[in-house]
Amino acid sequence: MTIANPTNPILWTDRASASKRRNWLTRSAAAIAITFILVALLAPLLAWHQPIVCKYQGKYYFPAISDTASRLPLVGSWFQKAKPFRFPSFDARTELEPNAFALWPPVPYGPMEMVADANCAASRAHWLGTDDRGRDVLARLIHGACVSVRVGVYSMLLAGIVGIVIGGAAGFCGGAIDWMCSRLIEIMMCFPAFFLILVVMVWIGNGVTGIILVIGLTQWTSIARLVRAEFLSGRELDFVDAARSYGASGWYIALRHLLPAALAPTLVALTFGVADAILLEAGLSWLGLGVGADVATWGGMLRDAYDQIRTHPGLMTAPCAAIFISVLCCHILGEQLRRSLDPRIGFGESRS
């Protein structure tokens, strides 16, 4: 690696990475974001109503581990839990012998289980207390992260794909296709996002998949505009002319020369978009129109807290903090990404 000269603007990557190294804020934001994702992936290992490892009738079982595996994206359906633990009526707490070997998760409660009296204060048994129905707040918080992370990541992946395809087609093809795509973007931007999402949710009903689809298919407009602008300006550059002159096909130019330049701003927009998606999902769940009452979500927890804001205002703290911190992390990471990917910005400056 070459020694970066901070006055030489050409070595902007080195400058950017140097500024990144200095920036403890970014590092802690990244650390928190990774923690959230890990918590979401490993939720049953952290809070579950069944043990991680246990000995039952002479055999070893791994119920929480198999639940974790079965929640993984893509490969989840390969795993199935062993038999007695699979039945909803099987209560591991009473069925297991008291002195049999069992390793429980740190929070040995499920997110929807009523395990204690309502509105307990924080204690050794319930680290963040319990809510109005006696459910453990920490367990709900951990499992709420699953929904938020899934909605945030998947909906933005979808929005990114749709935005790149439509924006890229508009910017690269130009002419009538550009005109039509631009009108489509305009039309979508005319609908307040939350209105459109609510209305579509009425038709398709509750569910995580539905929310991901709806958010992904309504939030792509800003990405499409960015990609279109990058393609439009990139199309005129000399290296594209050069590529054309040696006979490169349109697809090759679009994918190899124009798309990489468009990916940087797209990535920034997607990072901010994750925050928006988390907020939209929490808002929908707050209204009771989101994921559904049988899944723990931060928005749902917030709603429970709102319903007894006069009697137990402390319930608000946990979901508020979770939403605020995750949104703040996305904003900090997005801002830092923008700075490090934008060659025109130096130290400590910002560009509109």
Next chain:
Amino acid sequence: MWHYILKRILLTIPTFVGIVLLTFLLIHQAPGSPATGSAGGFGESGVSAADHARLRAQFELDAPIIVRFGHWMKRVVCFDFGQSFADGRPVSQRIAERLVPTLTLTFAIIAIAFAIVIPVATYAATHPGQLVDKIILAACVGFYAIPPYILGMILILLVGVALNWFPFAGLTSDDFATLSTWQKFKDVISHSALIGSCFLIPLVAYLVPFVRATMLSVLKEDFVRAAHARGLSHRRVMLCHVLPNTLRPLLTVMGLIVPAVLGGSVVLEVMFSWPGMGRLLFESIHDRDYPVIMGMTVLTAMIVLGVTLVVDLLYAWADPRVRYV
């Protein structure tokens, strides 16, 4: 100039048709359409047979698709969305009485936001890198990350419940009819103070860094240096040269603020039991009041379309370079 205005107005026509088409497709997917066949099986609050028949009649679900689209277009143009399922009144009337508070609040918030943002951002931009500037920026990042509904709950808890300064439910007090005009005005303002702050604080937190960055780049322009070189006073340079050029990009942001505020109104208006558009939408969704839902969807899109058009025309008026694009 006129050429550009005409072109810009003509360009709204395809967008308008697109909005009508999109909402039309949404209706087509509504329960009770020929596609679903039966009215039952839609959640627990399934559409009753009577509503089903009314839906079919109102949206003419037995007619050919082109005819239906034409009729829907006609309805949109005439603002005739039929009658509400909930109370049988015309949809346009129900929307109109909710539209006034929300739009008033929206534009009041935008005006107040500008009144706060411009001095704060000007101070920050003229003192870049200083402690106050850093504090302002950090506060903006922090406040912008607080979602409006969390802000709402915190405000309800602190200002509404604990301090009991402002009421936080409804738009008017119970004894509203007996109050004098001035008291009525005060009553409405105090009822809107909390919900207004929930919109205002994130908006200000979003705008201050934006205006600051724009102003910083304007301050580096040659014409500012030239103005200083001509011996103009600092105040005159700021007011006549820097500020207009800073505010011009803000116009485009305006077009994005309106849909954001309208969209954000749903949760907040439900939270504060505030009788605006967002709460009407939520109530109609709860009652499965399809005529109102569709009417509101079209109408908000029309409002945003109109605001975007006005903003673009204003921009062309403010920035002569646009006309040649």
